[in-house]
Amino acid sequence: MYHYDSGTKDVQNRQTDKTMNKKAKFGFDSGQQSQSKKSKKNHGSTQSTQSQKADVKVRAAGKDAYSPGPERSSESTHTMQKRAQEEAKSTHSDCNSSQQHLMKTSSAEDEKGEVDLYRGEEEIEQELHEKHQSKSVAVGETQSSVSAAEDIQTYSEREWKGNTTKSQLIRKGYEAIASEFNICRVRGDNYCALRATLFQVLSQSNQLPAWLHDSDIIKWPKEIHSDKDFIKEWQFPFESRKSTVQHLEQCLDLLKKKWQEAVQCKSLEDRERMCQEVFRGHDEEYELLEALKFLMLRTAIQLHSDMEKGSDVPEFCWLLFARDSSKCPRTFLNNHLRHVGFSGGLEQVEMCLLGHSLQQTFRVVRLYKCDTEEFITYYPNDHREDRPPPLCLITEDDRHYNALVPKKPSKFDERGRPKWNQPSDGQSNITTRL
């Protein structure tokens, strides 16, 4: 019952395109914007006029600036961009599908190996202008890499104006969950799946999981290194004078500390503050994300060894190692995992691996699959009861992930009066005999 995309990552292209996408490494806005500029080519969508590209680019650039709080335009040097963004949105609303592509990983772009070399004068000027602005922001302010919670209905209507079949489908999907959840937008670089996961874990975990509590996870990098020498192929998004093993130890230590700190927070405000501190786009955030990647590797090694022995393994393992580009942990690391965050994101089967590594389940609302059985998919889909409640994520395209936080239904209306259950207003209330 799995419907995975196979082979959506072209290994050869990824290698050559690595240098091109170096700028996309960091989560800072300057890097972010150049990435979106590079990927402004079309992915089979019909928009190809230059003016539309410029507008879409402006919107994408403005969207990446996640300053905390709902008043994004106040005290932000991105005010001008936002105004341009508003204008752009009202006239080119159907560019949203390509916009999602702009936000996402460039893995699909790598496959096709195309770069749009033709840019008009206005676009170049615009890029210089935005770079200048973003530099001052990067130096002056810290931009949050996860936004505050927003109402989904508002978000959906703002992002998906227009009446294409796709817009309607996506809006329908958002509407179906709008009463239960709010959305936290996650910075859209190639780390977004990991980042959304980390955010959900730190903001909603009730207790330290058994595997983290019981094991001395700081010993794990050395253990793996002594057994498999390929761990030295690991790449980090920041400079370090330490060895790979030492650096990974540091990352894991930080993960354990932060997880503990999160579950020990006494109030909701404390927890929110702690999360805001983590998700500032600094080295600390990336160390935590690299720690998650390491856990995936360790789990992949274990599962592969179990498979070879003939022991029972979860279903997704077969798919994980069935790919030509990742027949074993070594090739999985070299061709897939080490590029996560740089030139590629996580495939669905890798989301299953991530969930399994953390002993968690993901519950993902996949908007482009609205009206099908895959609208909500669980990664991994093995119905284990010994796991904490699922981590809820949302995606429009299986590339970029945002986080969902529960909307607590208010028992009081705006004036503070208690809300009573409304009598049925003639809405359907049928039962069907099966």
Added chain:
Amino acid sequence: MSFIPGQPVTAVVQRIEIQKLRDGDNLILGFSIGGGIDQDASQNPFSEDKSDKGIYVTRVSKGGPAEVAGLRIGDKIMQVNGWDMTMVTHDQARKRLTKKKEDVVRLLITRKSLEEVVRQSMMQH
């Protein structure tokens, strides 16, 4: 039972495997469902949270395949054969349960304590 991530679900989670019964050209399950994202959730007598748009078992035929398999009135159906049932329309739910090619359906359900379910079903009459 509304789903709130991070909070323990104080309900029983069960797997129910129902063998459909062939009745001429039909495959019978022996229970009725209510709910769905296109339905009026406030009328659901079984849900704790009246905005819960999930699929609930509203009736179980005596001696039918569902009852034999252990399904009970008031159960909330979370998954059918692995497919999510918490965010579906009433008709989508019906379709997932009545596939002609499948003569077994494996449900993942949650159930509140027995006393509460009995109390609520009695309140209905």
